[in-house]
Amino acid sequence: MEKIKPEAGEVIPWEIHEKEYEKILGDKEILKQQWQNIEVIAFRFIWAILTDF
Amino acid sequence: MADDMEKLYNERLKRYATANRNEKPDRIPIRPFAAEFTSKYAGFTSQEVTHDYEKAFEAVRKCAKDFSWDATVINMIYVWSGLVDHFGQKYYKIPGIELDPNAGFQYFEPADEEGAFMKEDEYDELIESPTEFLTNVWMPRISNNVVSVGEPNTYRNNMAWLKGGLSLMAYGGAAGVAVEKLKSECGTVSCVSGPIKAPFDILADKLRGFRQVSIDVYRQPDKVEKACEALMPYLYMNAKVASDPAKQVPVSVWLHRGTMFSKDMYERFFWPTLKEIIIKLWKEDGIQTIWYAEGNWDKWLKYTAELPEKSIIYHSDKGDIFEVHRQVGEKFAISGGIPNDLLAFGTPEEVKEYCKKVIQTVGKDGGYLMDASAIIQSDAKIENMKAMTEATLEYGVY
Numbered sequence: 142m143e144k145i146k147p148e149a150g151e152v153i154p155w156e157i158h159e160k161e162y163e164k165i166l167g168d169k170e171i172l173k174q175q176w177q178n179i180e181v182i183a184f185r186f187i188w189a190i191l192t193d194f
Numbered sequence: 195m196a197d198d199m200e201k202l203y204n205e206r207l208k209r210y211a212t213a214n215r216n217e218k219p220d221r222i223p224i225r226p227f228a229a230e231f232t233s234k235y236a237g238f239t240s241q242e243v244t245h246d247y248e249k250a251f252e253a254v255r256k257c258a259k260d261f262s263w264d265a266t267v268i269n270m271i272y273v274w275s276g277l278v279d280h281f282g283q284k285y286y287k288i289p290g291i292e293l294d295p296n297a298g299f300q301y302f303e304p305a306d307e308e309g310a311f312m313k314e315d316e317y318d319e320l321i322e323s324p325t326e327f328l329t330n331v332w333m334p335r336i337s338n339n340v341v342s343v344g345e346p347n348t349y350r351n352n353m354a355w356l357k358g359g360l361s362l363m364a365y366g367g368a369a370g371v372a373v374e375k376l377k378s379e380c381g382t383v384s385c386v387s388g389p390i391k392a393p394f395d396i397l398a399d400k401l402r403g404f405r406q407v408s409i410d411v412y413r414q415p416d417k418v419e420k421a422c423e424a425l426m427p428y429l430y431m432n433a434k435v436a437s438d439p440a441k442q443v444p445v446s447v448w449l450h451r452g453t454m455f456s457k458d459m460y461e462r463f464f465w466p467t468l469k470e471i472i473i474k475l476w477k478e479d480g481i482q483t484i485w486y487a488e489g490n491w492d493k494w495l496k497y498t499a500e501l502p503e504k505s506i507i508y509h510s511d512k513g514d515i516f517e518v519h520r521q522v523g524e525k526f527a528i529s530g531g532i533p534n535d536l537l538a539f540g541t542p543e544e545v546k547e548y549c550k551k552v553i554q555t556v557g558k559d560g561g562y563l564m565d566a567s568a569i570i571q572s573d574a575k576i577e578n579m580k581a582m583t584e585a586t587l588e589y590g591v592y
Binding site: 144 | 362
């Protein structure tokens with residue numbers, strides 16, 4: 142099984158996802174920023190279930 | 195927001211923040227952590243406030259207005275059973291379902307190895323990748339709907355993830371509105387932000403269960419220690435991302451099992467990783483922590499005293515609040531200490547007298563916040579809650 146080993150604050154790191162694009166013709170930072178914004182929310186969901194609910 | 199309400203809110207925020215920093219405000223802030231008491235007072239059943247968070251928020255607002263609370267939690271009945279229902283968690287008993295509609299919700303911890311949500315030989319997997327372990331192993335075990343990796347996928351599995359995520363988003367959005375309403379309608383400060391659990395408590399509460407982890411500390415102590423270290427950065431980040439961006443409202447740590455072990459075990463398994471989380475939040479992020487010492491933590495006061503000055507607000511439950519004040523009152527603000535049994539069974543005169551004693555000793559130089567010892571449930575008498583407010587307004591002015 143694939144092991145991702147995400148750090149705190151992420152679930153599928155940008156560095157892994159970035160490699161899944163065949164190419165990026167535009168601004169990579171726009172993609173990265175939006176990816177990471179939702180990463181934090183997904184991280185919080187997993188850990189909130191553990192700590193809050 | 196009306197000008198007078200904004201003025202009231204700003205006064206209370208200043209009072210709350212000043213006391214939290216162990217300084218002397220204009221008077222002692224009233225900052226109750228009130229749960230089922232709020233539903234009793236507002237005329238709701240426990241089922242209503244557990245399952246309908248808007249009613250829970252409304253009940254808190256009614257209490258905040260009527261009891262002149264400076265700061266409080268927007269909803270101390272923290273388990274919204276709607277999310278539990280959608281995601282399918284197994285470990286809660288919910289009022290109105292398995293419990294009487296007026297009972298408080300209950301957590302059922304795994305009692306044996308067979309029921310444990312993490313097995314004794316799974317430490318390495320947790321240590322290697324905590325978030326993946328939670329997602330792939332722990333969640334399928336705690337949910338009736340989520341399936342393990344490798345099992346055939348199901349419609350219910352897909353819907354559990356979808357509805358679980360949407361539920362948390364819905365609750366988070368509503369909580370933001372509730373914070374604003376508490377401010378604009380009551381002039382009251384939402385007193386707490388992100389949650390911390392000690393890494394060891396997470397192992398004991400939600401992963402292995404206390405009985406199992408009590409065996410692990412003898413049979414595989416190195417793995418328990420490494421698991422606490424592996425969980426630490428994730429629990430730190432979990433608190434940080436849910437904290438107040440303005441850094442005026444502290445996060446809170448709910449302390450559970452640390453008092454049940456020997457000094458050697460506390461020093462090895464419980465204290466180092468919790469200490470590091472709190473110091474990191476304070477030194478790197480400027481975030482204070484409410485040290486909610488459930489039970490009696492007096493025997494560990496010398497360790498707590500190692501934390502940086504002002505980094506915590508020490509909440510005293512069943513400990514001796516006067517001893518807490520003697521030992522750590524110079525370094526940290528202190529809250530609580532008004533016995534819940536006094537609020538449940540005492541008279542208003544007895545409550546006022548006890549509050550006066552705490553105010554005039556623990557609170558004499560500032561750095562004290564009025565609250566019950568433990569979370570206030572439905573057994574607290576309304577007249578005694580009024581007496582707690584009256585005593586603070588009468589004796590707590592500097």
